[in-house]
Amino acid sequence: MPDLSGLWPPIRLTLELASVTTIALLIIGTPIAWWLARSKARWKEAVAAVVALPLVLPPTVLGFYLLVAMGPDGPGGWLAGLWGERSLAFTFEGLVIGSVFYSMPFVVQPIRNAFEAFGDRPLEVAATLHASPWDAFWSVALPLARPGFLTGAVLGFAHTVGEFGVVLMIGGNIPGETKVLSVAIYDFVETLRWTEAHILAGGMLIFAFVVILSMMLIEKRLGKPQP
Amino acid sequence: MTEDAGVIDAAFAGRIGGFDLNVDFQAPLSGVTALFGASGCGKTTILRCIAGLHRMPGRLSVGGRAWQDDVAGTFRPAHKRRVGYVFQEPSLFPHLTVRGNLTYGAKRAPRDGNGTPPVDFDQVVDLLGIGGLLDRAPIKLSGGERQRVAVGRALLAEPRLLLMDEPLSALDRSTKEEILSYFEALHQELNIPILYVSHDIAEVTRLADRMVVLSRGGKVADGPVGEILERLDLQPMTGRFEAGVMLTATVAGQDREFSLTRLDHHGQTLAIPAIDAPDGTTLRLRVRARDVSLAIHPPTGISIRNVLAGAVVEIREEPDTAFAETLIDIGGGRLRARITRHSVADLELAPGKPVYALIKSITFDRRSLG
Numbered sequence: 001m002p003d004l005s006g007l008w009p010p011i012r013l014t015l016e017l018a019s020v021t022t023i024a025l026l027i028i029g030t031p032i033a034w035w036l037a038r039s040k041a042r043w044k045e046a047v048a049a050v051v052a053l054p055l056v057l058p059p060t061v062l063g064f065y066l067l068v069a070m071g072p073d074g075p076g077g078w079l080a081g082l083w084g085e086r087s088l089a090f091t092f093e094g095l096v097i098g099s100v101f102y103s104m105p106f107v108v109q110p111i112r113n114a115f116e117a118f119g120d121r122p123l124e125v126a127a128t129l130h131a132s133p134w135d136a137f138w139s140v141a142l143p144l145a146r147p148g149f150l151t152g153a154v155l156g157f158a159h160t161v162g163e164f165g166v167v168l169m170i171g172g173n174i175p176g177e178t179k180v181l182s183v184a185i186y187d188f189v190e191t192l193r194w195t196e197a198h199i200l201a202g203g204m205l206i207f208a209f210v211v212i213l214s215m216m217l218i219e220k221r222l223g224k225p226q227p
Numbered sequence: 228m229t230e231d232a233g234v235i236d237a238a239f240a241g242r243i244g245g246f247d248l249n250v251d252f253q254a255p256l257s258g259v260t261a262l263f264g265a266s267g268c269g270k271t272t273i274l275r276c277i278a279g280l281h282r283m284p285g286r287l288s289v290g291g292r293a294w295q296d297d298v299a300g301t302f303r304p305a306h307k308r309r310v311g312y313v314f315q316e317p318s319l320f321p322h323l324t325v326r327g328n329l330t331y332g333a334k335r336a337p338r339d340g341n342g343t344p345p346v347d348f349d350q351v352v353d354l355l356g357i358g359g360l361l362d363r364a365p366i367k368l369s370g371g372e373r374q375r376v377a378v379g380r381a382l383l384a385e386p387r388l389l390l391m392d393e394p395l396s397a398l399d400r401s402t403k404e405e406i407l408s409y410f411e412a413l414h415q416e417l418n419i420p421i422l423y424v425s426h427d428i429a430e431v432t433r434l435a436d437r438m439v440v441l442s443r444g445g446k447v448a449d450g451p452v453g454e455i456l457e458r459l460d461l462q463p464m465t466g467r468f469e470a471g472v473m474l475t476a477t478v479a480g481q482d483r484e485f486s487l488t489r490l491d492h493h494g495q496t497l498a499i500p501a502i503d504a505p506d507g508t509t510l511r512l513r514v515r516a517r518d519v520s521l522a523i524h525p526p527t528g529i530s531i532r533n534v535l536a537g538a539v540v541e542i543r544e545e546p547d548t549a550f551a552e553t554l555i556d557i558g559g560g561r562l563r564a565r566i567t568r569h570s571v572a573d574l575e576l577a578p579g580k581p582v583y584a585l586i587k588s589i590t591f592d593r594r595s596l597g
Binding site for chain 2: 121122124125126127128129130131132133135136139140143144146224225226227
């Protein structure tokens with residue numbers, strides 16, 4: 001029987017990273033998606049392209065630039081200096097920032113699509129019913145875009161869990177700090193510890209299936225109109 | 228209160244699509260005023276400007292309050308204007324039930340301290356016949372039911388002015404008929420001014436008191452519906468096939484044997500298929516120009532029962548066609564008759580000549596004008 005105690009820390013770390021990243025992305029991504037869906041600015045597609053870059057960039061390229069930016073001479077180093085560190089690289093906070101960039105298109109795109117899908121009409125109706133733009137955003141736009149938010153949250157979470165290249169570049173392999181699941185599985189395979197690799201890989205498979213299925217069921221239930 | 232407290236004063240100018248919009252009109256803050264014109268003449272844009280959904284240079288005041296005044300830099304945002312808006316499509320919120328839709332605007336309606344009682348939820352629901360639908364999802368409703376809910380939703384937001392943008396155009400003929408009767412009931416029960424955009428002259432004749440005729444982004448005429456319909460020069464706008472006039476008559480008695488209702492029109496008698504209305508009820512009748520024929524002697528031996536004596540007021544021949552439009556004074560009202568130019572020549576018709584107008588068909592609307 002192999003020693004399984006080493007399995008838990010990377011699982012916990014991965015769930016923490018994915019949760020924090022998903023929440024951060026919903027907060028940052030929603031205004032970006034709203035602006036991309038509503039703005040009439042000509043250069044908005046350029047912004048959309050920047051957001052979508054991680055879809056086509058090799059993760060090592062993104063990781064390389066992030067590493068430079070987070071190092072002692074980059075803005076990340078300055079930021080880390082605020083709490084007495086030299087660099088954001090090889091820290092949990094650095095991983096969160098990297099993941100936010102890396103998973104952003106998977107969250108912003110579905111939310112933007114959902115905002116675009118219902119068009120201007122529901123917001124105009126809300127305005128003629130005395131709802132201020134802020135009120136209409138919460139009472140009409142968010143509920144109508146809910147499927148987009150669910151898809152975005154699931155994709156953002158899953159994509160962060162599956163992140164490998166960027167993590168390796170900016171996080172390395174520090175147990176309990178930056179050693180996430182995907183890196184751990186790679187490690188186990190490298191060292192021929194197939195049992196542990198099987199447990200983690202199989203667990204991820206089941207986890208992914210359960211998350212997606214429950215999201216679909218929740219959406220079906222929540223889809224009923226409210227009084 | 229200023230002297231224009233009971234008036235909508237609107238003027239907008241700007242470019243939309245392929246032409247310039249430039250209109251200036253006043254309408255009373257009472258009754259139904261139709262903005263009438265062909266598709267693409269700018270009617271909807273005007274309505275959107277009044278609601279604040281679209282901004283175009285101009286000015287707008289409703290009941291003496293400036294909603295838009297470019298000189299003073301005033302532009303009241305849409306959600307602060309007390310208008311109800313009924314769009315062409317019902318546009319109900321799919322994430323809310325019918326009740327949720329109805330109360331959305333009611334919850335947000337501004338409460339002013341002058342003690343006006345809020346519009347009564349149950350009364351509106353009753354008038355529109357949507358009491359049985361309250362817990363349903365909008366997607367489960369028929370087209371007519373959805374539009375009724377949309378009207379109720381707009382009314383419950385306590386508007387001072389109801390804007391309707393061709394609310395019947397997406398509906399089939401029988402549903403249209405059903406909704407029109409609900410509108411009439413609403414108009415009688417709740418005294419709320421309505422601006423009604425339409426390209427359907429029959430709809431306008433039935434519902435509206437006044438109309439503003441628009442063409443290619445400009446105002447061509449405005450005034451009481453009856454007067455506008457009698458103007459032959461507006462005929463290209465008010466339509467050929469459906470063109471006609473509006474008469475008012477009072478119920479004078481019932482003929483049970485032949486199931487007819489006799490009407491009195493300034494001393495002359497008309498008969499229409501029996502309707503259930505007490506004597507003395509004022510009715511609004513619509514007579515299309517193509518349903519009126521003229522004779523210079525009292526006709527005998529024909530099936531048409533409604534023959535009114537009158538005199539020619541105006542004749543407008545349409546060059547290069549077979550037709551002429553005529554306006555006939557029938558003592559207190561006017562009829563339009565669409566006849567051939569050949570008949571005009573043959574009968575030697577001219578202004579002042581006495582004629583008999585033979586009316587083949589009359590449509591009426593139950594709404595009392597009293």
